[in-house]
Amino acid sequence: MEFRYLPFPELKHTPAVVVDSFHPNGLVLSHWRGAATPVLLREDTSAGMVLQALKQAWPALQNYHYVTANHFDIDALVGVWALLHPDLTLEQEETLRQIAVIGDFRELDLSIAEADTALKVVCWVNAQEKALFYPPFGADALEENEVIASIPKFHYFLEAFTEVLVHPERFKAIWLPEYAQVVQHYQQVREPATSVHPYPELGLVVIDTPVPVHYYALFSLTTGFDLVLSCYAGQRYELECKYTTWVDLATRPTLPRPDLRKLAARLNTLETSGFTWHAPSPTDTGPLLRLENQQLRKAEQYANPTERRMYASSIPLEAFQNSVLAFLRESFAGVSAKQYWTWDEMKAHYKKISF
Known part of the structure; x- marks a missing residue:
């Protein structure tokens, strides 16, 4: 052969x-x-x-x-x-x-x-x-x-x-x-200045660390999770759907992807910094919700967090995290994790969720 x-x-x-x-x-x-x-x-x-x-x-x-x-x-x-x-x-x-x-x-x-x-x-x-x-x-x-x-x-x-x-x-x-x-950076995110809070029922891990780090270090803390909320000093935040929910995983079940555009709309009613919360479609390879002055190109979105500018939000840390948690709990209410979601099933799920 x-x-x-x-x-x-x-x-x-x-x-x-x-x-x-x-x-x-x-x-x-x-x-x-x-x-x-x-x-x-x-x-x-x-x-x-x-x-x-x-x-x-x-x-x-x-x-x-x-x-x-x-x-x-x-x-x-x-x-x-x-x-x-x-x-x-x-x-x-x-x-x-x-x-x-x-x-x-x-x-x-x-x-x-x-x-x-x-x-x-x-x-x-x-x-x-x-x-x-x-x-x-x-x-x-x-x-x-x-x-x-x-x-x-x-x-x-x-x-x-x-x-x-x-x-x-x-x-x-x-x-x-x-x-x-x-x-x-791998060592940095394992030091006391970084805190990690998992929410297994939401497939979410919240990482609070002083400054942005390389993806391989950041996601080293996220194995088994599909959503990552990164919180950096100065009220800078990013929420990302990992690529693990764009593909079919053989080793574990997942929840359907949430539509982060709906969360962005909710956050924009609270944001007073002059910047805008934005997120792409759930069918994007790795939807990234972040505060922007202009929408990132795909290559910029894929680049490491250290390579893109992050803007300070007017929303305090605790209020921001609570908004994310509330949104995800509403998104996943009545939904069980499973393997091999179809895109049609995911899209039907998005349509049922209204905020």
């Missing part, structure tokens, strides 16, 4: 394994909501599903010689690369799984032995992607769409990834700046 990378536009003519994407002309290994991934291969990340297929020597793999994805991100990269290097994949299985989790869900757990190496590889990918190509979710600024624009990324990273995975220290000059920041 030998695979080659297939640019996604060619999939209409050539069957392939389809990673982290949808298409009828192939075997789909994707955590996208509603994907037809075989039940026995399901994991939380798409790359994890590829690892399962290789571990189980999934018979349907024998029907294909190509693998593809319709966008570039770390989860898709690992999934495509794994089929090109099956033997090395099985040797590096847990490191690859951690690379996908950190890259896609931003959930870093340095107590896992392989997570440190995984973080180095992720930081290398991040640095090279920014240096050589457009940033994540930056394709909207290009003439080409993501399907086409991502192809050169795949050619470069599929060629370079192997040596970085096996010998990450050789690339220290590239990954060290972000890696050092993440490790520093």
Whole structure:
């Protein structure tokens, strides 16, 4: 069994394994909501599903010689690369799984032995992607769409990834700046100045920390939760729906996404700072409610909290947190967590909720 990378536009003519994407002309290994991934291969990340297929020597793999994805991100990269290097994949299985989790869900757990190496590889990918190509979710600024624009990324990273995975220290000059920041912030959010308040019944974790930190540090405190309320000094707040509720998780149930636009409208009746609360549609990959003077572009929304300006709200901390909690309790009244929500079910839920 030998695979080659297939640019996604060619999939209409050539069957392939389809990673982290949808298409009828192939075997789909994707955590996208509603994907037809075989039940026995399901994991939380798409790359994890590829690892399962290789571990189980999934018979349907024998029907294909190509693998593809319709966008570039770390989860898709690992999934495509794994089929090109099956033997090395099985040797590096847990490191690859951690690379996908950190890259896609931003959930870093340095107590896992392989997570440190995984973080180095992720930081290398991040640095090279920014240096050589457009940033994540930056394709909207290009003439080409993501399907086409991502192809050169795949050619470069599929060629370079192997040596970085096996010998990450050789690339220290590239990954060290972000890696050092993440490790520093990871320690910072575990110091007494940071408080963490979980609300499991709402899928919410509230993190009160003095200054914004890197996502991998911030979300290291959020595993098992899908909503993150970050509260920074000076009455600066962000509420985010994690990517974990855009996909189908195999390991745990979730609540449907709340429509943060409705909370934004409520907060704007209280806000007197001159800025405006804004949130995108629940179908956005990671809806982020925040106070703005102008709406963020998608690439800015995806960037780390340290990279975007945050404005002071006129709403005191306790009142803000109480508003969020009240909104979520109303949103989830009578709703039970479950696995494999459909988008139609979620949209029907939004329509029933009025504020």
